[in-house]
């Protein structure tokens with residue numbers, strides 16, 4: 001078990017180092033548009049993606065999915081190049097930070113809030129129909145949970161008994177609107193139960209229990225070929241996007257940083273975590289620097305893009 005926890009810690013730390021390096025790039029004006037970092041969600045994303053099999057499984061994330069791409073096995077250089085709008089990116093730099101697409105890793109993300117959820121249901125239906133024993137996972141936020149398409153997908157997944165894991169990354173806010181203001185009902189886990197979904201709310205302060213429950217959930221979806229809903233508390237370590245005023249950052253006393261909790265746990269077992277930390281930042285600073293030096297999309301690629309959009313010039 002400790003080996004597995006250390007592997008998750010390593011992956012989560014690499015994601016955090018990657019996000020910090022992207023933040024530096026954004027501060028210097030190198031990232032087109034807004035960038036939503038997944039700070040606080042790294043352990044969840046690493047735990048889930050480490051337990052998936054890219055040959056049969058699919059994972060769909062939101063506008064905040066850099067960590068999902070990395071944890072699914074996409075090359076950090078290609079992800080960084082995509083975020084920076086470079087030709088070496090996952091989609092030649094045309095998708096950008098919110099539209100990451102790594103088909104070999106079974107991974108995609110979507111900037112339309114909630115739209116990734118029905119797409120994951122399609123992947124789950126395909127797996128079920130073809131009998132691959134694959135599963136699909138969708139990550140979405142508390143604001144996305146109120147989208148009609150998400151609620152319809154919960155209904156459909158339950159009716160068709162799809163092997164689909166719904167993961168609610170609840171950081172308490174959609175932009176600057178709190179979930180307690182915007183969401184009716186007792187809470188979002190209770191709401192999911194109304195669709196007949198087995199629904200679990202992870203504890204915020206017992207990191208090893210969280211990790212174990214995630215593994216059990218993935219195993220249940222796979223072996224019983226049915227949907228399950230998991231709500232994970234995510235600390236909002238900064239604001240909504242990198243560089244905003246941070247007025248709506250969360251309270252880490254209520255929801256502590258999972259990466260810190262995992263490090264404390266490993267340290268208490270006398271497992272060395274310090275060297276991993278240093279290696280991760282060196283690696284990701286180098287990756288981001290190399291992505292910055294790589295080429296912008298060629299005129300041919302831009303022509304393809306224009307033709308997809310139907311633009312005439």
Ligand SMILES: Cc1ncc(C[n+]2csc(CCOP(=O)(O)OP(=O)(O)O)c2C)c(N)n1
Nearest residue numbers: 064111112113141142143144171173174175
């Ligand atoms: C359909 C749609 N409506 C609005 C937006 C603008 N928007 C981008 S992120 C966001 C908030 C999403 O909040 P949540 O789902 O809780 O995810 P979080 O950002 O907290 O991770 C909004 C409203 C969008 N991208 N798509």
Ligand SMILES: [Mg+2]
Nearest residue numbers: 141142173174
């Ligand atoms: Mg949110």
